[in-house]
Amino acid sequence: MNEKELLSYYKRTGDLETLGELYAPYMSLLYGVCLKYLRDPERSQDAVMQIFEELIAKLRSHEVANLKSWLYVYARNYCLMQLRKDKRSSFVDIEENLYESEQQLRQDEDDKWDERDFKKLEDCMQGLNAEQERCVRLFYLEQLCYKDIADTTGYALNKVKSAIQNGKRNLKICMENKQNGK
Amino acid sequence: MENNYQLSRIHNYVNGLMSKEDMYTLEREALDDPFLQDAIDGYALQQGVDAGRLSLLQKRLAARINSQASAKNKRFYSWQRLAIGMAAAVMFVTVCTLLLIRYLPQQTAGLTEVEIMQDHVYAVTLTPDESYNGKPVGGWQQLEAYLSENYAGEQDLRVAAVVLAIDKTGKVVDIVIKDKDLADTDELLKLLENGPKWNGSAASFHLDIHRLSIQ
Numbered sequence: 151m152n153e154k155e156l157l158s159y160y161k162r163t164g165d166l167e168t169l170g171e172l173y174a175p176y177m178s179l180l181y182g183v184c185l186k187y188l189r190d191p192e193r194s195q196d197a198v199m200q201i202f203e204e205l206i207a208k209l210r211s212h213e214v215a216n217l218k219s220w221l222y223v224y225a226r227n228y229c230l231m232q233l234r235k236d237k238r239s240s241f242v243d244i245e246e247n248l249y250e251s252e253q254q255l256r257q258d259e260d261d262k263w264d265e266r267d268f269k270k271l272e273d274c275m276q277g278l279n280a281e282q283e284r285c286v287r288l289f290y291l292e293q294l295c296y297k298d299i300a301d302t303t304g305y306a307l308n309k310v311k312s313a314i315q316n317g318k319r320n321l322k323i324c325m326e327n328k329q330n331g332k
Numbered sequence: 333m334e335n336n337y338q339l340s341r342i343h344n345y346v347n348g349l350m351s352k353e354d355m356y357t358l359e360r361e362a363l364d365d366p367f368l369q370d371a372i373d374g375y376a377l378q379q380g381v382d383a384g385r386l387s388l389l390q391k392r393l394a395a396r397i398n399s400q401a402s403a404k405n406k407r408f409y410s411w412q413r414l415a416i417g418m419a420a421a422v423m424f425v426t427v428c429t430l431l432l433i434r435y436l437p438q439q440t441a442g443l444t445e446v447e448i449m450q451d452h453v454y455a456v457t458l459t460p461d462e463s464y465n466g467k468p469v470g471g472w473q474q475l476e477a478y479l480s481e482n483y484a485g486e487q488d489l490r491v492a493a494v495v496l497a498i499d500k501t502g503k504v505v506d507i508v509i510k511d512k513d514l515a516d517t518d519e520l521l522k523l524l525e526n527g528p529k530w531n532g533s534a535a536s537f538h539l540d541i542h543r544l545s546i547q
Contacts, residue, residue, distance in 0.1 A: 170397045175335040177393065178386055182342065182371025185378055194374075195389050202393065222367035295355035297348075318363060 153217055161210055169209065172217065173202055180225050187229035201228055267325075274324035281305070282317035289314050342372050343381040454488075456480035459538040466498050466535025468528045478527055479541070485519040488542040494524070495536045502529035 151159065153172065160168040177198060184194035201224065214220045275283055288299045296314075300307045344350045345358050362369035375381050458476040460467075468475040483489075492511030499505045504525055509517050520539075 166397050170393055174390070174393065177389060178335060178339045178381075179367060179371040181386065181389060182374035183367065185374030186370050187374075189377060191378065191382065191385055195385065195392070198389055199392055199396065202396065218367060222370070226370070289356075289359070293356055295352050296359055297355065298352060315363065 157209070157214060157217060164206075164210055166206070169202075169205060172209075173205065176218065176221050180221065183222065183225050184229055187226070187233060193232075197225075197229060197232065201225055204228070270325060270328045271321070274321050274328070277324055278317050278320055281309070282313045282320065285310050285313040286317040286321070338368070339381060339386075342368075342375050345372060346376045346380050453544045454480055454483050454541050455544050456483065457540040461493065461536035461538065464495075464532070464534045464536045466496060466530050466532030468530055468535070469502065470528055472537070475528060479520075479523060479539075482523055483519060483541055485516060485541070487516060489517065489520060489539065490541070491517070491520075491539040493536050494520075494539055496524065496530065496534060498530040498533055498535065502531065504530060 156168055156172050159165070160172065180201065181194055181198050184197040185191065188194050188197060205224075208224075275286070278286065284303060285299055285305070288294045288302065289296075294302065296307055296310050299305070299310045299314075303310070305313070341350075341354075341358055345355060350358070358368075358372075362372055456476050456479045458472060458479070460472050491509055493509075495508040495510065496504050497506035504527070507521055507524055509520070520541075
């Protein structure tokens, strides 16, 4: 059975082994996500198990089209809720992670680009701040990895990463605005 | 499995064991897949993938799934037990009810007769005719006691011979009363029909019932 069939089978029967089969492939990724937000191996393990517990009911009552993104959003929300519960030990700045949540379910459709689009892209690139523009160019055009970009520019690795993420987001917004303003 | 492949990539990436091209590819992927990006960030914070913890997690998941399965079995068996228990209880109640139905009327009959006995106390003398093979179960004396206890007729009764025909189950099937002195014998017939069971095929006895006067 593929994932979709397993999902609908679980929805019908509530068979826990099936749910385990669905869950196991994502467990290591989920654990990584929990580690990112909770920053504690023990807590993260408990969180992964707790999410599984919640799925037992949730996956029977919800229609889930894309299990992977759904799981990601669910796990993320779970962790953020946990952090909200104990504000004291809030490690993660939510603003800083806004980028991921905004685009989480969007699938990039491959539109055909014509000459004008490249022109627009170049305009938008000029609109980015220097840091973002440099990092985006190095990453997408020179195809350098984060580490090399950090070495080349002298920025910290984290800065490189967020510059690329934010630059990509800003470009996208800019392109969409130009598209609509046609 | 795709999962393990991805995990080892994350591990290599976090620990700097990847070529620059592979790092770039993974970074590109992660930009379009926030799930992957978050997982990488998480493992990076822990300085790599801890295989021990992950396998522990897998064991916990397996244990969780199995516990549900065995709990289901437990519940199943206890339902079965409950059903058996219920059936037994129903049968017990049925048997008790049947027993009550069987014995209760006789008890009440005995009780009313005891009340009547307060007025009349009878002496019963019973002389068996040994030429017949029949005998009451429990002996002649018991039959005598039964009659004197239960006889509630209005008059004395003197009978030359009571002849009983007995069937295979020990039940009285026919009663002939010879040389009765014109007294009412319905009460006696009723008592013998409902009385003790008999051994043998026929029996006969001489009977003398007379009232004792109470001063």
